[in-house]
Amino acid sequence: MSRPLIRPFPGYIPRADVIEGVVAPPVSSITTDRYEQLVADNPNSILHLLGSAIDTGEGGSDPTLYDELGAARLQAMIEEGTLERHPEAFYVLSIQKGEKVHVGIVCEVDTAGVEDNRIRRHENTRSETEDLVARHLDIIGAHTDPVAMTYRAQPELEAAIRSIVANRTPIREFVADDGSRLRLWAVADAQKIRHMTSLVSKIPVVYITDGHHRTAAANRLRRQRAAANPDHTGDEPYSYLLTVLFAEDQLELHGFNRAVMDLGGLDPAAVLSRIAAVAEVEELAVAYAEEARPLSTGMVAMLLEGRWHRITFRADDIPDDAHGSLDAVLLQKLILDPVLGITDTRADRRLHYIPGPAGLAAMEQHDAAIGFVLHAAAVSDVMAVADEGAVMPPKSTWFSPKIKTGLVVRLF
Secondary structure, eight states: OOSEEEEEEEEEEEEEHHHHHHOBOOOOGGGHHHHHHOOOOOOOOOGGGGHHHHHOOTTTTTTTHHHHHHHHHHHHHHHTSSSEEOOOEEEEEEETTTTTEEEEEEEEEEETTHHTTTEOOOSSHHHHHHHHHHHHHHHHOOSSSOOOOOEEOOOHHHHHHHHHHHOOOOSSEEEESSOOEEEEEEEOSHHHHHHHHHTTTOOOOOOEEHHHHHHHHHHHHHHHHHHTTOOOOOOOOEEEEEEEEGGGGOOEEEEEEEESSSTTTOOOHHHHHHHHHTTTEEEOOSSSGGGSOOSSTTEEEEEETTTEEEEEGGGGGOOTTTTOOOOOHHIIIITTTTTOOOOOOOTTTTTEEEEEEGGGHHHSSSSEEHHHHHHOHHHHHHHHHHHTTOOOOSSSEEEESOOOBBBEEEEE
């Protein structure tokens, strides 16, 4: 029998009276200045595990010493009771901000799934970043920043999760610094763990939404430790990764819009004419920016000389495959490259990306020569691209919710 892809684990959870101070924003979203402020203001912050040199001034440019200091801080947080050990469990996490509630399962996932395609990605990763993260994990010996993954909803599992949320008392509940209310339940009873295990075993494949580098690094660490362990079985804690699993209907997906800083030597009339040769273009009369938002996939809103237009790609130009039919791919293939001369969407400094949640007004306020607003892809689109073994174009996905760092710590 193959090892389970998803399983429970004994978590270390911040004590109830200090949890608000321990838990931090997602590491990937924190600027250096904000990081320094958070650790300076709060001695309990989980971020001290990730950058102890900020506190001590030690280590120079050697990240190994930073990680060793972080490992010592983790041990101190456990010994002083800031982090409390809980028995093996699945955890259910609810994140509520305003009227929106997202519920997922905190668990551990077998990183061997990266190699046997049970864990599927939609982004490429950089080897040098994988090296840094893998070394950090090896020295710290813990996951503090969970990877977010999604899966195709399983009715029985979703019903069980709803029952836990409705009928049980959370072991932790607090309001985070961004105003979101977090609740955490533990499924720790042996019989209930068996039941939950049977339900999650019906999930054949999971998809990374946030945390491609952390996943790749954890898989790299698994291979390194396995090679050094003659008794390796694959069941060792280092083979698994701290994860929050969300059913696809529990996620929101926003896109990134494109702002181009110059027209590549063309005048606006020439740009408009060239775009009209490859797509249908209609000027819009709108009272405010949001009225120009694309109504569906296959459409892009364009801001040129302060006027909004709707671009509709022609059916004959839209391929049947999941990757080729993405609006971001069509925009690059039909407009950004041939019309504006943007061939490298990662490196071209003329191209700026604006997060979708900022809204269309952000495009009007941006000092761009031309702007493009895309209809957000669906979670199912991202899954389909991953199923094809392809990757999304750069800056295509902005998943919500974002998972806090340090809410549950997993040692290995």
